Amino acid sequence: DVKVTQSSRYLVKRTGEKVFLECVQDMDHENMFWYRQDPGLGLRLIYFSYDVKMKEKGDIPEGYSVSREKKERFSLILESASTNQTSMYLCASSSLAEAFFGQGTRLTVV
Amino acid sequence: QKEVEQDPGPLSVPEGAIVSLNCTYSNSAFQYFMWYRQYSRKGPELLMYTYSSGNKEDGRFTAQVDKSSKYISLFIRDSQPSDSATYLCAMTGNNNDMRFGAGTRLTVKP
Numbered sequence: 001d002v003k004v005t006q007s008s009r010y011l012v013k014r015t016g017e018k019v020f021l022e023c024v025q026d027m028d029h030e031n032m033f034w035y036r037q038d039p040g041l042g043l044r045l046i047y048f049s050y051d052v053k054m055k056e057k058g059d060i061p062e063g064y065s066v067s068r069e070k071k072e073r074f075s076l077i078l079e080s081a082s083t084n085q086t087s088m089y090l091c092a093s094s095s096l097a098e099a100f101f102g103q104g105t106r107l108t109v110v
Numbered sequence: 111q112k113e114v115e116q117d118p119g120p121l122s123v124p125e126g127a128i129v130s131l132n133c134t135y136s137n138s139a140f141q142y143f144m145w146y147r148q149y150s151r152k153g154p155e156l157l158m159y160t161y162s163s164g165n166k167e168d169g170r171f172t173a174q175v176d177k178s179s180k181y182i183s184l185f186i187r188d189s190q191p192s193d194s195a196t197y198l199c200a201m202t203g204n205n206n207d208m209r210f211g212a213g214t215r216l217t218v219k220p
Contacts, residue, residue, distance in 0.1 A: 004153075030206075031206050031208075033207075033208060035210070040118055040212060041212060042116065042118075042198060042210050042211055042212035042213045043154070043198065043200075043210035043213075044210075045207060045208070045209060045210075048206065048207055048208070050206040056205075056206075056207065058207065059209075090153055090154075092153075092208070094202075094208065096142060096202075097142035097143075097144050097159040097161070097202060098144075098156055098159065099144075099146075099154075099156065099200070099208060100156075101153030101154050101155070102153055103152065103153050104151075104152075104153055
């Protein structure tokens with residue numbers, strides 16, 4: 001059974017904190033993605049990675065960074081959390097067209 | 111202009127109806143066209159994907175791609191209450207990114 005695992009289902013952080021969201025996949029996929037999902041806006045691509053140590057900006061990278069030191073792990077970092085980063089964060093990994101998603105992390109920044 | 115446009119609905123149909131969901135896109139580099147289904151509080155799951163133009167059928171679901179018009183569709187025949195979910199179109203091309211539409215929330219009433 002293929003799996004993408006996100007480290008937390010729910011997180012509450014304070015404004016200004018540094019936040020780490022972790023994602024691990026067990027399918028040996030090259031591509032990994034971080035999205036945020038907000039009502040009416042669908043999934044917006046923050047960053048993606050097509051190989052270890054490689055990263056590409058998506059549509060909304062401001063305020064975020066990523067790290068991919070190992071093929072199976074892709075981390076999203078909020079350098080200084082702000083209230084407008086309150087959202088559902090979804091990690092995915094893919095081989096060509098077939099992407100598998102984690103369960104999501106609902107982050108609330110207060 | 112967003113790269114992928116999808117009417118967020120909501121869409122409500124009676125059980126047994128034929129459902130038509132659509133997306134348009136602007137990036138002619140997209141080659142793979144996918145439909146994902148997302149139930150409440152879950153990550154999206156791949157329903158089906160199509161490479162380039164054409165039709166693909168899987169049970170009650172049919173995906174159509176018209177690259178000349180930059181238009182894709184998903185048809186659901188004999189819709190069931192269990193089909194009630196949010197349906198997201200997605201697309202990817204040679205540069206490995208994956209872009210999603212806003213998602214259409216579908217309710218099938220018994």
